[in-house]
Amino acid sequence: MHLIKKTQPDHIYNFSAQSSVGLSFEFPIETHRSIVDVTANILEACRVLKYDGKIFFSGSSEIFGETDEPANIRSHIDIKSPYAAAKYQSLILARLYKEIYEIKAITGIFFNHESQLRSQNFVTQKIIKGAIECTKNKEKKITLGNLQIARDWGCAEEYMEAVQKIMISKIIEDQIICTGQLTTLKEFIQITFDYLGLNWQSHVISNEKFYRRSDIKISCGDPTKLEKDLGWKAKKDIKTTIRELIDFNLKFN
Numbered sequence: 001m002h003l004i005k006k007t008q009p010d011h012i013y014n015f016s017a018q019s020s021v022g023l024s025f026e027f028p029i030e031t032h033r034s035i036v037d038v039t040a041n042i043l044e045a046c047r048v049l050k051y052d053g054k055i056f057f058s059g060s061s062e063i064f065g066e067t068d069e070p071a072n073i074r075s076h077i078d079i080k081s082p083y084a085a086a087k088y089q090s091l092i093l094a095r096l097y098k099e100i101y102e103i104k105a106i107t108g109i110f111f112n113h114e115s116q117l118r119s120q121n122f123v124t125q126k127i128i129k130g131a132i133e134c135t136k137n138k139e140k141k142i143t144l145g146n147l148q149i150a151r152d153w154g155c156a157e158e159y160m161e162a163v164q165k166i167m168i169s170k171i172i173e174d175q176i177i178c179t180g181q182l183t184t185l186k187e188f189i190q191i192t193f194d195y196l197g198l199n200w201q202s203h204v205i206s207n208e209k210f211y212r213r214s215d216i217k218i219s220c221g222d223p224t225k226l227e228k229d230l231g232w233k234a235k236k237d238i239k240t241t242i243r244e245l246i247d248f249n250l251k252f253n
Helices: 002-007 021-026 028-049 082-101 123-136 156-168 185-195 224-230 238-252
Strands: 011-014 054-060 104-110 142-144 175-177 204-206
Touching: 002 028, 011 028, 011 156, 021 028, 021 082, 028 054, 028 082, 054 082, 054 156, 082 104, 104 156, 123 142, 123 185, 123 238, 156 175, 156 224, 175 224, 185 238
Parallel strands: 011 054, 054 104, 104 175, 142 204
Antiparallel strands: none
16 A cells, blocks of 8 residues: 555556466465455555556456357356456456446456466476477477367467556456467477477377366457457467467577
8 A cells, every 4th residue: 555655656557366277276275365365455555545547457267167159258257266266356356346436447357378487387388398308308208188178378478568558548347368269288289399390299198197177178268349449459379479489498498
């Protein structure tokens, strides 16, 4: 509260979170605190201070669970992890404070997005770093779970451009940030290994031991509202995003 009062920022961005779905099963309370408690503290500070700026909260596509069709802002909610539960609570809190106290709170609901800053406990980084190691050690194997899961993967850098458009706009509405394109994990692996000149089938093992019981098989978003409202749409396809991640790892690691 003191910081907001002292600096009087035009915008506040909250990306605080324990952001691994997998880890949220091991640390549900810590995940809740890192998301819901932070959201509540920011909103309450802004209410007390009568803060008039805009606040951006980072939401997650995990709240939709399995998507039989591309999810939009009104799609069915299907919580399948402690992480998703916390993100949904954050979304509801932001909407309540907006409705009751007229706080300018917006939640950007992100579908999967990748960048060079991803930690290694995410499967995409495990694949990319593992594939690079395979170029040096032809005997190396990478063990993964279900290769048939499909995600709407985008580029984090591009998604931050969407966030900026959301925040400078006069429209104060929640938005879905996604590409609208599905890629299976198997396709992600093949693109990665093809780019490095390797046969993925010689290095990747799928083991049911690593299947997550409540894992979402298909998660895809509908980007049409964001494009209609603010003229933003993703430009990079999954191949470009993967190649940029590989090039970064080859150069700096």
